[in-house]
Amino acid sequence: MGTAGGGGTLRLPGLHGYAAEFSPYWPGRVACAAAQYYGIAGCGTLAVLEQNETGIVLLRSFDWNDGLFDVTWSENNEHVLITSSGDGSLQIWDIAKPKGPLQVYKEHTQEAYSVDWSQTRGEQLVVSGSWDQTAKLWDPAVGKSLRTFKGHEGVIYSTIWSPHIPGCFASASGDQTLRIWDVKAPGVRLVIPAHQAEILSCDWCKYDENLLVTGAVDCSLKGWDLRNVRQPVFILLGHTYAVRRVKFSPFHATLLASCSYDFTVRFWDFSKPNPLLETVEHHTEFTCGLDLSLHKCGQVVDCAWDELVKIYTPSCLAAAV
Amino acid sequence: MVAPFLPSSPRCSAPATPSSFAELLQLVQRGQAPAGVRCPNASPTNDSPTASRLPRPPKPWESVLPPSHSLPGSSGRRGALG
Numbered sequence: 001m002g003t004a005g006g007g008g009t010l011r012l013p014g015l016h017g018y019a020a021e022f023s024p025y026w027p028g029r030v031a032c033a034a035a036q037y038y039g040i041a042g043c044g045t046l047a048v049l050e051q052n053e054t055g056i057v058l059l060r061s062f063d064w065n066d067g068l069f070d071v072t073w074s075e076n077n078e079h080v081l082i083t084s085s086g087d088g089s090l091q092i093w094d095i096a097k098p099k100g101p102l103q104v105y106k107e108h109t110q111e112a113y114s115v116d117w118s119q120t121r122g123e124q125l126v127v128s129g130s131w132d133q134t135a136k137l138w139d140p141a142v143g144k145s146l147r148t149f150k151g152h153e154g155v156i157y158s159t160i161w162s163p164h165i166p167g168c169f170a171s172a173s174g175d176q177t178l179r180i181w182d183v184k185a186p187g188v189r190l191v192i193p194a195h196q197a198e199i200l201s202c203d204w205c206k207y208d209e210n211l212l213v214t215g216a217v218d219c220s221l222k223g224w225d226l227r228n229v230r231q232p233v234f235i236l237l238g239h240t241y242a243v244r245r246v247k248f249s250p251f252h253a254t255l256l257a258s259c260s261y262d263f264t265v266r267f268w269d270f271s272k273p274n275p276l277l278e279t280v281e282h283h284t285e286f287t288c289g290l291d292l293s294l295h296k297c298g299q300v301v302d303c304a305w306d307e308l309v310k311i312y313t314p315s316c317l318a319a320a321v
Numbered sequence: 322m323v324a325p326f327l328p329s330s331p332r333c334s335a336p337a338t339p340s341s342f343a344e345l346l347q348l349v350q351r352g353q354a355p356a357g358v359r360c361p362n363a364s365p366t367n368d369s370p371t372a373s374r375l376p377r378p379p380k381p382w383e384s385v386l387p388p389s390h391s392l393p394g395s396s397g398r399r400g401a402l403g
Binding site for chain 2: 014024025036037038040041042043062063064065075076077078079080092094096097099100101102103104119121163206207250251294295297
């Protein structure tokens with residue numbers, strides 16, 4: 001299995017995992033967005049888990065009327081989370097309260113597939129991306145979006161804030177482009193025809209503010225330098241089906257992780273001649289959720305349609321750190 | 322949507338448990354709910370969030386970058402969008 005302990009597995013019976021995110025406040029605490037029947041029928045569940053000495057325990061779970069596809073933790077309140085749902089709505093949850101959601105913001109007209117809370121200090125902004133081809137900007141304290149970003153010609157799968165440039169986010173779409181937006185500027189800042197296939201995921205490097213990565217249905221990961229987007233700065237090949245989610249390491253400039261419809265999670269160092277560090281095969285279905293801990297260097301969480309959430313440290317990261 | 326080439330659907334009202342993704346799709350397209358579907362009827366409580374008591378921990382990359390780097394309007398940023 002290629003894991004070096006320090007983790008565990010939790011089964012969410014009857015639920016297919018879509019996203020897993022570590023808390024920015026509590027080490028080992030994870031939120032998982034999941035759906036009954038792959039999000040096609042039934043409800044969604046937000047599960048809040050915690051890893052301890054014995055494994056993973058379920059702290060709380062909340063149900064929503066439709067499948068939950070993504071989740072993001074608040075950056076100014078350790079209790080608060082936002083999920084995005086198959087019915088196009090966003091839900092605000094408080095894990096200190098047994099009942100929720102606190103608020104529901106419904107503006108997207110189709111599946112809300114991504115939601116992200118800005119990590120830039122001093123701004124509390126949320127961006128959501130939808131199959132209605134728009135991204136929306138939210139102040140989570142206000143029940144109405146501040147702005148709608150139009151331009152994508154396909155569904156939006158991923159919207160992620162730059163960790164460095166205030167008010168700047170990236171979106172990845174089925175229209176095969178990666179787009180860069182500035183909330184203070186009209187229109188789109190950059191359109192990058194990044195793949196000749198649907199792009200399901202993107203992320204920003206934490207140590208180079210101009211570097212992004214995309215993951216697509218063509219099985220590849222590509223790195224993009226915003227100062228010159230004519231050619232990718234790296235291409236990572238190895239997945240055998242669509243790349244569902246990709247994340248840069250919070251600790252290493254050249255390290256990243258990806259999960260795929262090929263059931264695997266792969267770890268890469270794009271600066272190396274042989275960039276694929278490790279392939280973790282511990283799921284038996286589409287692996288959709290993936291995150292790297294901000295507290296414990298090398299710790300990873302992933303979740304899949306096989307109902308399993310796993311927290312672990314892959315061998316390559318246990319050795320490297 | 323009616324799929325004319327499918328075998329006729331079971332008449333009984335008991336929800337079926339699809340054994341595959343394709344079977345689930347057929348079931349949903351026929352307007353039938355698969356077994357075990359939950360309808361929580363959730364709605365917003367309009368409650369206020371619990372007050373935050375913890376300071377936001379710095380991100381790992383914030384501890385190595387010069388502080389001015391992440392501030393709006395910082396000079397010397399070489400970004401294409403800066």
